[in-house]
Amino acid sequence: MRCVLPFVLLSLGFAPAPVPKPKAAEEDLKRMQGSWVLIFIVQDGERENIKGKVTWEIKGNRVSTTTEDGKAYPPFFMALDANSTPRAIDIRDSPRESPRLLGRYSVDRNTLKVSIGEKRPADLSGNNAEFGVWVFKHQRP
Secondary structure, three states: OOOHHHHHHHHHHOOOOOOOOOOHHHHHHHHHOEEEEEEEEEEOOEEEEOOOOEEEEEEOOEEEEEEOOOOEEEEEEEEEEOOOOOOEEEEEOOOOOOOOEEEEEEEOOOEEEEEEEOOOOOOOOOOOOOOOEEEEEEEOO
């Protein structure tokens, strides 16, 4: 038995390292790629459906906004922090500038929720008059 124990301990040193898990923020950013249509906003606990079409086109960390009448707004850049709960998003005018707006987000296969303001919202409930929650659906080509 004494001979087996050193062999087992030695073999553990040569065991393959576990495959590193991808960073959650990188995975979220991958899921966000493409076109998203703003469906409704929740503010102060009230849902407001959007009458005109507003889209976010996300390529990398760059977001372009266009309205139904074709008006395009200057692009902005986002930085994600998936380690906080709820997850955090910073909105920047350029990739390296300090954040202009602070927010929270969640993303699943077809739904993107974002709440932003000058202060970071506590959650994505939309129950606060100060912070609304924008709900987008992924637009399939």
